[in-house]
Amino acid sequence: MFKNRKFLMFMLLSVLSVLVLAACGGGDKESKDKDSGAKSKSSLETIKANDKIVWGVKNDTKLFGLKNPSTGEIEGFDVDIAKELTKIILGDETKVEFKEVTSKTRIPMLNNGDIDSIIATMTISKERRKEVDFTDVYFEAGQSLLVKKGSPIKSIDDLDSKTKVIAVKGSTSAINIREKAPDAQVLEFENYAEAFTALKAGQGDVLTTDDSILYGMASQDNNFELVGGKFTEEPYGIAMKKGSDDFVKAVNDALAELKSNGKYNEIHDKWIKK
Numbered sequence: 001m002f003k004n005r006k007f008l009m010f011m012l013l014s015v016l017s018v019l020v021l022a023a024c025g026g027g028d029k030e031s032k033d034k035d036s037g038a039k040s041k042s043s044l045e046t047i048k049a050n051d052k053i054v055w056g057v058k059n060d061t062k063l064f065g066l067k068n069p070s071t072g073e074i075e076g077f078d079v080d081i082a083k084e085l086t087k088i089i090l091g092d093e094t095k096v097e098f099k100e101v102t103s104k105t106r107i108p109m110l111n112n113g114d115i116d117s118i119i120a121t122m123t124i125s126k127e128r129r130k131e132v133d134f135t136d137v138y139f140e141a142g143q144s145l146l147v148k149k150g151s152p153i154k155s156i157d158d159l160d161s162k163t164k165v166i167a168v169k170g171s172t173s174a175i176n177i178r179e180k181a182p183d184a185q186v187l188e189f190e191n192y193a194e195a196f197t198a199l200k201a202g203q204g205d206v207l208t209t210d211d212s213i214l215y216g217m218a219s220q221d222n223n224f225e226l227v228g229g230k231f232t233e234e235p236y237g238i239a240m241k242k243g244s245d246d247f248v249k250a251v252n253d254a255l256a257e258l259k260s261n262g263k264y265n266e267i268h269d270k271w272i273k274k
Contacts, residue, residue: 056101062216104170134237142230155228166204
């Protein structure tokens with residue numbers, strides 16, 4: 001009799017232990033589910049909760065993103081487009097923050113969460129689509145060549161093993177030029193300011209990147225000119241983290257609105273002169 005009571009007590013305690021553990025486990029699961037729900041909050045919801053958009057822009061690219069030394073403000077086509085997109089999405093163009101990126105740092109900064117989006121003369125490519133999501137094309141550019149006036153280089157066909165070509169690290173231009181002129185020597189610099197300074201100092205014979213960027217350089221120093229026309233197509237897109245479908249859609253809708261209401265053309269004509 002005593003043994004049976006002891007056995008029944010043991011069984012009762014075992015059942016109670018299982019029930020307690022199950023309850024605790026359920027609480028953990030509920031807590032984890034809540035945490036998971038918070039973490040899976042969409043990028044657009046997070047942006048609206050923060051009440052600002054942090055844009056990655058270039059600081060050294062005249063016409064698109066260039067820091068004004070007298071004001072300290074970044075100015076250009078990309079900057080004005082970003083402000084207008086912010087105005088449509090958040091209702092106020094001042095709800096922006098701009099952080100400097102380069103061709104090399106922009107994707108790491110995006111994926112690290114330092115910025116919400118990249119609007120920085122970024123060409124849409126198959127390789128980059130593996131790392132980020134892109135909006136629709138917001139600007140059509142093409143790769144070209146910048147040389148000192150009087151240079152014997154007139155087109156990409158003139159680039160040979162003796163030619164030193166300057167490009168920027170992390171850009172599609174550096175990849176393209178190696179394919180289009182495989183014999184040329186390619187010198188890569190951190191950003192466009194350093195690249196243009198190197199060209200002016202005679203460290204290279206030609207600088208290559210998108211024509212839109214080169215026009216900005218040529219406008220700063222009329223001793224240089226573009227030659228050879230475009231030899232690639234460079235469609236610019238705005239980049240977000242992978243899986244940011246809601247944010248991509250919001251920006252695409254805002255871009256369509258800018259183009260339909262004439263604001264896009266107004267900004268284009270302000271910065272990109274024919």
